[in-house]
Amino acid sequence: MAWLVTGGAGYIGAHVVRAFREQDIDVVIVDDLSSGHDSFVPEHVPFVRGSILDQELLEKTFTDHGVTGVVHVAGFKYAGVSVQRPLHTYEQNVTGTAVLLQAMQNTGVEKIVFSSSAAVYGTPDVDLVTEDTAKSPESPYGESKLIGEWMLRDQAVATGLAHTSLRYFNVVGSGYPDVYDTSPHNLFPLVFDALLAGKTPRINGDDYPTPDGTCVRDYIHVGDLAISHVAAAARLDAGQPIEPVYNLGSGDGVSVGEIMSTVADVTGIAFTPEIAPRRQGDPARIVASGELAARDLDWRMRHSLAEMVLSAWNARRQAG
Structure with a gap:
């Protein structure tokens, strides 16, 4: 018996894989390495290189490894790019x-x-997002994730599929020194790459209706997120009641300005971020309640902002 993690060689998927192994749960990975890295795959974890579009490969993997459940992390995750590549986004997701x-x-x-x-919500008009907040995705990426949730719902009606969907917000940090965020579009990699290149990081807009004028977001540590995936899998294995969706949110946001100050403190590199124009469609604030996930999925914020930044910075520097 094993759980399959699709996208298990990626930043988030690799953390999920290791969280399973730390609970002595067998796991197998399917990943096409389009954005993942084989160096993120732990020793002694079976790794099948291939695409989730290859049904024959998936069925063989399920059979060969005695797979009984799936954590589906694989996907095209770049919301901004999805606007330019909608067909690719829909094909993958x-x-x-x-x-x-x-x-x-x-x-x-x-x-x-x-x-x-969290892209399923678009630009919410509430201070605290809950699972019942109106869904209004603003990119093919967000739409594709909402369609994925619908597909699970409909398959459950048709076949009795046991399922849950975990809505992520801004995933940061690192739980292991050899696994780090390599996305060319996420805030932490952009800031770190700028600092390592001797450049000044920038903030997109400082005139929002927030305490310091910069956008407020929900930043969560990737290791905390991974733990809740294992908790969800365990709940499904035990046949316990489970919600169809959970927000993995902090309940309390952090501004981009606060991120920049913390990065300067943690790295010891003093800088004053450049201020660039607002990006179109960036809401002033997105913060979510994680109450349901805290009740059912061992969800909690185990890391301070400084710890999130430090773990990400150490892993990025080790990578060279």
Whole structure:
């Protein structure tokens, strides 16, 4: 018996894989390395290189490794780029999920934890987002994640699929010195790369209606997020009641300005960020309640902002 982690060689997926192994739960990885790294795969964890669009490969993996459940992390995760590449986004995130679900149905795999996103909410008009906040995605990426949730819901009606979707917000930090965020679009890698290149990081807009004028976001540590994936899988394994969706949110936001100050303190590199124009569509504040996940999925903020920054900085520097 094992759990399959799609995208298990990526930044988030690699943390999920290690969280499973720390609980002595067998795991197997499928990843095409389009954004993942084989160096992130732990020794002695079976790794199948391939795409979730390859149904035959998935079915063989399920059968060969005795897979009983799936954590579906694989996907095209760049919201901004998805506007320019909508068909690619839908192929990877919608068609890929459909192929995965069909392979699961054909091989009798009946449990799945789905990596969803805060992008399903678009620009919410509430101070604190809950699972019931209106969904209004503003990119093909956000739309694809919402469609993924619908597919799980409908498959559950049709086949009894046991499922839950975890909506991520801003995932940062590192739980291991050899795994770090390599996205070219996320805030922490952008700031660190600028500092390591001797350049000045920048803030997009400082005239928002927030305490310091910069956007407020919900930053959560990747290790905390991984723990809740394992808790969700355990709940599904035990046949315990589970919500169809959970927000993995802090309940308390952090501004981009605060991030920059903390980065300067932690790294010891003094800088004053450049102020660039606002990016179109950036809401002033997105912060979510994590109460449901705290009740059911061992969700809590185990790391301070300084600890998140330090763990990410140490891992990035070790990578060279």
